[in-house]
Amino acid sequence: MKEYCKFESALDILVGKWKPAILLQLISNGIMRFGELQKAIPDINKKMLTQQLRELEHNNIVHREVYNQIPPKVEYSISEYGKGLSTVLKALNDWGTAHMKHMDALYGVDRSESEPKG
Amino acid sequence: MKEYCKFESALDILVGKWKPAILLQLISNGIMRFGELQKAIPDINKKMLTQQLRELEHNNIVHREVYNQIPPKVEYSISEYGKGLSTVLKALNDWGTAHMKHMDALYGVDRSESEPKG
DNA sequence: CGTTAAGGTAACCTTTTAGTGACTACGTTA
DNA sequence: TAACGTAGTCACTAAAAGGTTACCTTAACG
Numbered sequence: 001m002k003e004y005c006k007f008e009s010a011l012d013i014l015v016g017k018w019k020p021a022i023l024l025q026l027i028s029n030g031i032m033r034f035g036e037l038q039k040a041i042p043d044i045n046k047k048m049l050t051q052q053l054r055e056l057e058h059n060n061i062v063h064r065e066v067y068n069q070i071p072p073k074v075e076y077s078i079s080e081y082g083k084g085l086s087t088v089l090k091a092l093n094d095w096g097t098a099h100m101k102h103m104d105a106l107y108g109v110d111r112s113e114s115e116p117k118g
Numbered sequence: 119m120k121e122y123c124k125f126e127s128a129l130d131i132l133v134g135k136w137k138p139a140i141l142l143q144l145i146s147n148g149i150m151r152f153g154e155l156q157k158a159i160p161d162i163n164k165k166m167l168t169q170q171l172r173e174l175e176h177n178n179i180v181h182r183e184v185y186n187q188i189p190p191k192v193e194y195s196i197s198e199y200g201k202g203l204s205t206v207l208k209a210l211n212d213w214g215t216a217h218m219k220h221m222d223a224l225y226g227v228d229r230s231e232s233e234p235k236g
Numbered sequence: 237c238g239t240t241a242a243g244g245t246a247a248c249c250t251t252t253t254a255g256t257g258a259c260t261a262c263g264t265t266a
Numbered sequence: 267t268a269a270c271g272t273a274g275t276c277a278c279t280a281a282a283a284g285g286t287t288a289c290c291t292t293a294a295c296g
Contacts (some may be wrong), residue, residue: 004145008138010214015133017284020126045285050244057155059217060224060249070293071241081220084213089125089207095129095202099177102199106178137255153274163255168274187271188263 007105015060018052020042023078023089025069026062031077123159128206131177136162136170141196144180149195157196 014020021041026032032040048073053076061082067073078085080082132138139159144150149160156167171194174180179200185191196203 004142004204004211006211006214008214008217010210011129011132011138013130013217020129024123034202035241047242047246047286048284051284055282060220061187066243070242070291074243084216084239088209088213092125092128092200093123095206096124096126098202099131100124100127101177152269156273164274165256165276166254184273188261189270190261190274192273214266 013056013061016047016052016055019056019072022049022052022056023061023085024078025085026078033076034076037076048101056082124198131132131174131179132169135172136172139206140167140170140220141203144194145204145207149193152192154193155194159172 018041021044022037025037025040029036029040029082034049034053037053038044038046053062053064057064060079061078063077063082065075065077067075136159139162143155143158147154147158152167152171155171156162156164159167171182171226173179175182178197180206181195181197181200183195206216
């Protein structure tokens with residue numbers, strides 16, 4: 001039963017308020033510029049976008065391509081290595097979809113209001 | 119490519135500093151009392167243990183069985199529904215294990231020191 | 237000479253999470 | 267009568283995560 005002992009390290013690279021949104025954008029759209037990501041994720045600000053992208057880059061999930069020109073141009077995309085996440089994301093997504101239904105059945109449609117936090 | 123859009127909701131129920139540890143204990147050991155969990159996870163405190171267990175219970179992942187006796191006895195276990203998480207946890211674990219090796223290869227063994235955060 | 241463009245960074249502030257220590261209930265044992 | 271044991275809660279503090287605003291760079295455009 002000790003076969004799950006490393007799942008925390010996978011979780012680590014996925015947590016962060018905006019990482020799911022960023023990954024979704026890059027998976028859906030392929031190569032995107034900084035500004036495009038910013039427009040696609042309306043409530044994010046530059047600092048957070050930069051920060052989350054840097055973390056994903058550090059984990060080798062996204063690739064950052066800098067064009068040395070003025071004004072600057074920087075492109076982001078899912079790296080080859082990062083594409084290996086798709087299995088995990090799929091598993092999470094499938095379970096998550098089912099779980100939302102399960103929660104609806106238990107508590108009714110308004111899930112977010114009934115969660116105990118803090 | 120929109121097949122990943124719900125993975126965030128799965129992530130939500132897994133995040134929390136102590137949830138991986140708690141799930142691991144309950145998966146490995148089956149039924150456990152509050153005090154046993156506390157001993158098994160040395161650095162957790164009662165408040166956090168209670169809180170994280172309550173969240174897992176709310177999401178129907180763990181079952182809480184109260185015995186009406188003095189001193190109190192409360193047992194926790196993974197619910198039948200919660201066992202459905204195993205596929206996800208396995209996927210996360212497998213990827214996480216590989217990712218740790220990948221990071222070692224990129225940055226050397228001392229991963230934790232080289233992560234950019236904040 | 238002033239403005240715009242893109243992709244940031246630095247200093248600072250707010251909100252959310254996590255952690256601490258004291259306290260409670262109540263039947264049993266010493 | 268006092269202390270023990272279990273499973274908590276409460277009020278409070280500390281730390282981490284997230285957010286805001288101002289500012290930087292440098293070429294080109296008017």
